[in-house]
Amino acid sequence: MRKDDSTTEDRAGAGVRSVQLALDVLEAIAFSGDELGVTQLAEKLDVTKGSVHRHLHTLVERGYLVQNPATTRYAIGPKSRLLARFAPDADLIQVAEAPMRELRDRLGHTVVLSALTPRGALVLATLASTSPIEIGVRPGSELPFHASAQGKVLLAFAPRPVQERILARPMEKFTERTIVTRDHLEAELVRITRQGFASAPEEVLLGINVMAAPIFDERDGCIGALAIVGSIQYLPETPDADTVAALKDYAKQISRRFGHGRGPGGASTTVPPRAARRSAAG
Amino acid sequence: MRKDDSTTEDRAGAGVRSVQLALDVLEAIAFSGDELGVTQLAEKLDVTKGSVHRHLHTLVERGYLVQNPATTRYAIGPKSRLLARFAPDADLIQVAEAPMRELRDRLGHTVVLSALTPRGALVLATLASTSPIEIGVRPGSELPFHASAQGKVLLAFAPRPVQERILARPMEKFTERTIVTRDHLEAELVRITRQGFASAPEEVLLGINVMAAPIFDERDGCIGALAIVGSIQYLPETPDADTVAALKDYAKQISRRFGHGRGPGGASTTVPPRAARRSAAG
DNA sequence: GAACCGTGTTCCGCAATCGGGAACAAGCGA
DNA sequence: TCGCTTGTTCCCGATTGCGGAACACGGTTC
Numbered sequence: 024m025r026k027d028d029s030t031t032e033d034r035a036g037a038g039v040r041s042v043q044l045a046l047d048v049l050e051a052i053a054f055s056g057d058e059l060g061v062t063q064l065a066e067k068l069d070v071t072k073g074s075v076h077r078h079l080h081t082l083v084e085r086g087y088l089v090q091n092p093a094t095t096r097y098a099i100g101p102k103s104r105l106l107a108r109f110a111p112d113a114d115l116i117q118v119a120e121a122p123m124r125e126l127r128d129r130l131g132h133t134v135v136l137s138a139l140t141p142r143g144a145l146v147l148a149t150l151a152s153t154s155p156i157e158i159g160v161r162p163g164s165e166l167p168f169h170a171s172a173q174g175k176v177l178l179a180f181a182p183r184p185v186q187e188r189i190l191a192r193p194m195e196k197f198t199e200r201t202i203v204t205r206d207h208l209e210a211e212l213v214r215i216t217r218q219g220f221a222s223a224p225e226e227v228l229l230g231i232n233v234m235a236a237p238i239f240d241e242r243d244g245c246i247g248a249l250a251i252v253g254s255i256q257y258l259p260e261t262p263d264a265d266t267v268a269a270l271k272d273y274a275k276q277i278s279r280r281f282g283h284g285r286g287p288g289g290a291s292t293t294v295p296p297r298a299a300r301r302s303a304a305g
Numbered sequence: 306m307r308k309d310d311s312t313t314e315d316r317a318g319a320g321v322r323s324v325q326l327a328l329d330v331l332e333a334i335a336f337s338g339d340e341l342g343v344t345q346l347a348e349k350l351d352v353t354k355g356s357v358h359r360h361l362h363t364l365v366e367r368g369y370l371v372q373n374p375a376t377t378r379y380a381i382g383p384k385s386r387l388l389a390r391f392a393p394d395a396d397l398i399q400v401a402e403a404p405m406r407e408l409r410d411r412l413g414h415t416v417v418l419s420a421l422t423p424r425g426a427l428v429l430a431t432l433a434s435t436s437p438i439e440i441g442v443r444p445g446s447e448l449p450f451h452a453s454a455q456g457k458v459l460l461a462f463a464p465r466p467v468q469e470r471i472l473a474r475p476m477e478k479f480t481e482r483t484i485v486t487r488d489h490l491e492a493e494l495v496r497i498t499r500q501g502f503a504s505a506p507e508e509v510l511l512g513i514n515v516m517a518a519p520i521f522d523e524r525d526g527c528i529g530a531l532a533i534v535g536s537i538q539y540l541p542e543t544p545d546a547d548t549v550a551a552l553k554d555y556a557k558q559i560s561r562r563f564g565h566g567r568g569p570g571g572a573s574t575t576v577p578p579r580a581a582r583r584s585a586a587g
Numbered sequence: 588g589a590a591c592c593g594t595g596t597t598c599c600g601c602a603a604t605c606g607g608g609a610a611c612a613a614g615c616g617a
Numbered sequence: 618t619c620g621c622t623t624g625t626t627c628c629c630g631a632t633t634g635c636g637g638a639a640c641a642c643g644g645t646t647c
Contacts, residue, residue, distance in 0.1 A: 038363030081320030107389030140368035
C-alpha cells in the first residue's frame with residue numbers, strides 16, 4: 024500500500040536494501056502485536072515468499088524472532104526484548120508513563136508519547152482517552168514531520184542540521200490544511216518555538232486535532248514530545264488556555280525528571296543522566 | 306576471529322549476510338552499553354570502515370541507532386527501545402526481577418536469567434553476588450549449549466526437533482571437563498530432565514560452577530532458565546541440598562507467575578498469557 | 588603555522604549475493 | 618481423495634553490497 028515511492032531526495036539510496044527488508048519484516052511482526060506467517064508478510068511488504076522466508080530464517084537464527092511450532096508463524100523473540108535494556112539514557116517510555124496517565128485522567132483526551140526519528144515522529148506509547156470512542160495512533164508508526172503536532176514540535180526544537188535535512192524533503196498533502204511548502208513550515212516552526220507547543224488541526228485527518236509540547240533532557244536537548252489527540256470539537260483550533268497549560272505542565276514535569284532546568288547533576292528524584300546499568304536492577 | 310567456519314549443518318548458509326552484519330553492528334553497540342565509533346566497530350567486527358558506515362547509516366535512518374552530534378559516535382535509538390514493548394508474552398525479565406533479587410540475597414551467589422536462542426542460552430539479566438568479587442556474565446552474550454548449565458537445561462526441556470538440530474552440531478572444547486560428544490550430552494540431558502536442574506562444573510572456565518533450573522509457562526513450555534554462578538569452592542560439584550532446593554523453588558515461583566501448574570487460564574496474580582497490550586500501560 | 592595523526596565520510600569497479608519466480612512438501616477441510 | 622492453503626526449497630541472473638583507497642576535517646604537537 025504505502026510503498027516507498029522513491030522521492031527525489033534519496034539519491035544515496037535508502038541504505039542497505041536487505042537490511043531494510045529485514046527491519047520491515049521485524050517491525051511488521053512487532054507492531055502487529057501478533058504472530059504473522061510468511062505469506063501474510065510477503066503480501067503486506069510486497070515481496071516474494073522466498074525472500075521473506077530467507078529473512079525470517081536469519082532473524083530467527085539470531086534470536087530476534089521465534090517460530091511458533093504449533094502455528095508455524097513467527098513472533099518476536101528474546102533478543103528483540105533485550106535490546107531495550109541497553110539504552111544509553113533512562114527510558115523515556117517508563118518515566119513518562121505516570122505523568123501520561125495523570126494527564127489523560129485530567130483532560131480525558133488520548134495521550135501520545137513520541138520521539139524523533141529521521142523518518143518522522145515515532146509513536147512510543149499511547150494511552151487511550153476516557154471516552155468510549157477511541158481516537159488514537161498505533162505505537163510504532165512514524166508520523167510525518169510536516170503534518171503532525173509531534174513532528175513539528177520535535178522538528179522545531181531539533182538541532183539546525185537535522186532541520187535542514189528534513190525541510191528539504193517534499194511534503195505530501197493529506198488534507199486541504201496540510202502544510203506543503205517549506206516557507207510555511209519554517210514559519211510554523213518559529214511560532215512553535217516561541218509559544219512552546221504545536222497544534223495540527225486537520226493536517227492529516229479532517230475533524231481531528233493534535234496538540235504537542237516538547238520534552239527536554241538535562242542539556243536542553245529535545246528528546247521527545249507529549250501530545251493529546253482529539254476530535255476538533257473538543258480540542259479546538261484556538262486552544263483552551265487551561266488545556267495548553269496542562270499539556271505544557273506535564274511535559275515540563277517529565278523534562279524535570281530527566282534533569283531539565285536544574286543543570287547537569289540533578290537531585291535525588293532525578294533519573295541519572297547516564298547511569299551505568301548492567302543488571303536487571305537497572 | 307570467530308567467523309562462521311562453515312560447519313557441516315549450515316548448508317543453507319548463515320542467512321542473509323548483510324543482515325547478519327547489521328545485527329552485529331546493532332548488538333555491538335547495544336551490549337557495549339556505550340557509544341561506539343565507526344573505526345572501533347570496524348576492527349571489532351573485522352570489516353571495512355566503509356561497510357560499517359553504510360550499515361550504521363541504514364540503522365540510523367530507521368531509528369534503531371542515533372548518532373551523537375557531539376561525539377560523532379553511535380548509540381541505541383528509540384526504535385530499538387520500542388521493540389521490547391511488543392513482546393508477545395509477558396516480559397520474563399520483569400517478572401523474574403523480584404524473585405531473582407530474593408534468591409541472590411538468600412544464597413549470596415550471582416543470579417542469571419537466560420532464554421533459548423538457536424545460538425545458545427541468551428543472558429537476559431544478571432544480578433551480581435553480594436561478595437565484593439564479582440563473578441558473572443555479560444547480558445546479551447549467548448552461552449554454548451554443551452558447556453553451560455543454562456544451555457543444558459534449556460536444551461533438556463526444549464522440543465525434540467530443536468534438540469536434534471542442536472545435538473548435531475560440533476562442540477567446542479573449553480576445558481578438560483567440557484562435554485564434547487553427542488552421547489555424553491544426551492545422557493546428561495536425560496539426567497537433567499529427571500533431577501530438574503543442571504550443573505556445569507568447570508565446563509567453560511576452571512574454578513567456576515553454574516547451576517540452573519528451568520522456568521515453564523502455562524503450557525509446560527520451557528521459556529527460560531534461572532541460574533546461580535559461583536566459585537566451585539562455594540558452589541560444589543555435588544551440590545548442597547538446600548541450594549538446589551532454593552534454586553528450584555524460585556524457578557518454580559517464576560513459573561507459577563506465568564500460570565504454570567494451574568492449567569490454562571490462571572488466577573488473578575498470574576500474568577495474562579497473551580494479553581493484548583497496545584498502550585504504555587502494557 | 589605546518590605536519591601529523593585520528594576520526595567519519597565518500598567514491599568506484601568487480602563479484603558475490605540476494606531476489607524473483609516457480610516447483611515442492613505438508614496440513615487441513617470439504 | 619481432491620483441492621486449497623500454507624511454509625519451504627531450488628536455481629539463475631542482475632543487482633547490490635563489499636573492499637579498498639582517497640577525501641575532508643579537528644585536534645595535537647612540534
